[in-house]
Amino acid sequence: MKYLIVGLGNIGNEYENTRHNIGFKVLDQLAQDHKINFELSRQAMVTSFKFKGRAFHLIKPTTYMNLSGKAVRLWMQELSISLENVLVVVDDIALPFATLRMRQKGSAAGHNGLKNIEELLGTQEYARLRFGVGDDFSKGRQADYVLSNFKKEEEKELPFAIHKAVEMILSFGTIGISQTMTQYNK
Numbered sequence: 001m002k003y004l005i006v007g008l009g010n011i012g013n014e015y016e017n018t019r020h021n022i023g024f025k026v027l028d029q030l031a032q033d034h035k036i037n038f039e040l041s042r043q044a045m046v047t048s049f050k051f052k053g054r055a056f057h058l059i060k061p062t063t064y065m066n067l068s069g070k071a072v073r074l075w076m077q078e079l080s081i082s083l084e085n086v087l088v089v090v091d092d093i094a095l096p097f098a099t100l101r102m103r104q105k106g107s108a109a110g111h112n113g114l115k116n117i118e119e120l121l122g123t124q125e126y127a128r129l130r131f132g133v134g135d136d137f138s139k140g141r142q143a144d145y146v147l148s149n150f151k152k153e154e155e156k157e158l159p160f161a162i163h164k165a166v167e168m169i170l171s172f173g174t175i176g177i178s179q180t181m182t183q184y185n186k
Contacts, residue, residue: 002055003173004081005030006072006088008113011062019133020065020146023089025158026131026165027058033166042078043071054173057081068113069120076121083121087172088128089165090114091146095132097154098161102129102168102181127177129168131161 007023015021031038031047038045044059057079061071076086087102090111095101105125108114118124134154137145150158164184171180 001053001173002057002079002081002085004072004075004079004086005056005058005169005173006068006075006086006117007058007060008065008068008088008090009060010065011060015147017149018147019091019150022091022131022133022162024060026089026129026162026169027060029162030056030166030169031058043074046075051170052174056169056173065113067116069116069118072117073120083123083126085173086126087169088114088117088126089169090128090130091133092130093133093135093137093142093146095130095134097132097134098157099132100129100161100165100168101132101185102127102172102177104177104181127172129165129172131165 005027007027009015009021009024034049036047036049038047038060043063044061046059048055048057059071059075061068063070090113094109104127106128107124108118133146168180168184171183
């Protein structure tokens, strides 16, 4: 069994610790836990590892957020991974900070990375792990907010939520999405 785990974010030091890059942060932790490193490849930073007889392929698109679908489509084809074995880790302003929700499908809800994936795959029928980044912004300031760094008090809580997200990803690949949602979506 092969899985493609996609962490959404933007490349570049100026984006490294922003809310929009939580997908990258989660995959960085997953790679660190398995003592593997990302390498620059076609349209993404890539790495892989085996866990409980499954192959997990991790990608962090280098296409910038708004063109994430290009990398997802390329690596699905390159690795011959079916849609039901794809999981996208994404920031979500509709969820309170550090709240995690796994979904089998859903709308892009205004998220440009998800919009592009949906457009290029031609479907909303792919799994996503939504990582709540809160919504503490005034009207019209959404872009500034997701491109801002986490607050100091949030940074203290962040590692716990990131580790839980890593657990959920491994669960997705081992016990499946339905059981993972039942176990973790509270």
